[in-house]
Amino acid sequence: MEPANDQRQRELALFLKTRRARLSPEQVGLPSGGRRRTPGLRREEVALLAxxxxxxxxxxxxxxxxxxSAQVLDSIAAALRLDATERRHLYLLALRQLPADPQPADEAVPRTLWRFLELQAPCPAIATDQRMDVVAWNRPACLIYGDYGAMSQRDRNTVWRTFTSPYMRELLREGWEPHARHRLAQFRAGYARFAGDPWWLAMIEDLNRISAEFREWWPAHDVLxxxxxxxxxxxxxxxxxxxxxxAFTVSNAPHLTAIVNMPSPEDDTASKLARLTNDSPPSKDELAE
Structure with missing residues (x-):
């Protein structure tokens, strides 16, 4: 088996195990059968249901x-009570869909997308790629989340920054954990298309090494x-x-996702944004224009 296929099969196996472990026999209409050494359904019970x-x-x-086959995958998804995102994840891991195109180069960001993000001001707006790297942004996004133009490519990855940046923890405070779990689940869903890819393996290894939360949550195989x-x-x-x-897919660059953060109409965020963008000095790029 090719290394990437081997990694994909292992990822599929672990995903199935975690989905099986979260279900009880009672949830799927089976007798409990007494005490169990491990939580969740047994393999033979999933097989019976599927x-x-x-x-x-x-x-x-x-x-x-x-x-x-597609029919068997659907039966397994039903047996394990997978939601729509998890079912899609199962299909990707089982190679029932074509692999995604290779990661496009940075220059693949259309000029019209940069212009679109600029026009969203004072709302902070960014665009991310399939690796969850921020590849385009507007000035309000830099004023709130940090100067993307001055960051390394690794620091522009939203998952890496979530788990390694003290600034992001302070910016989010009590909302950091749900935000981090959401980011991680998005990252896991994206990984299904690239299981075994060296870039993804290196990022996962580095995050496992540097973040205790990532080490704890990654084995759960949550996808969103x-x-x-x-x-x-x-x-x-x-x-x-x-x-x-x-958030929405960019029509002329479907490997990119545009994300716009709009001020809540129920508080004074809009006026705070207006003051923040008006009071902040122009960037070097703006001065050069």
Whole structure:
């Protein structure tokens, strides 16, 4: 088996194990059968529910190189009570969809997208790629989240920065953990398309080494897609800023996601944003224009 395929099979096996562990027999209409050494369903119970042989399902969780049909994958998804995002994750890991295109180069960010982000001011707006790197941004985003233009490429990765930046922890305060878990689940969902890719493996290894929370949460195999909803940021000079987030795929660059944080209509975030952007000195790029 190719190294990337081998990694993908292991990722699939671990994902199935974690989904199985969270279900009780009672939840799926099976008798409990007395005390269990480990939580969750047994492999043979999942196999029974999915209509496959216990040996075949065991091989799947042992990361063997076996093929599954779309019908069988749907049966497993139903047996494990997977939601829509988790079902898609299962399909990607089982190679039932074409692999994503290689990571596009930085210059693939369209000029029109930069212009679009600029026009969202005073709302902070960014664009991220499939690795969750920030590849485009506007000035309000820099004033609130940090100067992306001065950051290294690693620091512009939203997952890396979430787990390693003291500034982000202070900006989010009590909201840091749900934000970090959400980011991690998005990262895990994206990883399904690139399991075994050297860049992803290096990032995961470094995050495991540097962050205790990442080490604790990564094995849970939680997956999510979509925006976070309401966000509360504690800016050092503007104070509390409350945002509602909108995210969407860029039509002429589908590998990119545009994210706009709009001020909540229920507080004074809009006036704080106006003061923050008006009071802040122009950037070097703005002076050069």
């Amino acid at each position: 209509g496959v042989s216990a040996d075949w399902y065991t091989w799947l969780e042992q990361a063997r190189d076996i093929q599954a 897609n979509g925006p976070e909803g309401t966000k509360r940021n504690y800016h050092p000079s503007a104070g509390l800023l409350v945002f509602e987030q909108a």
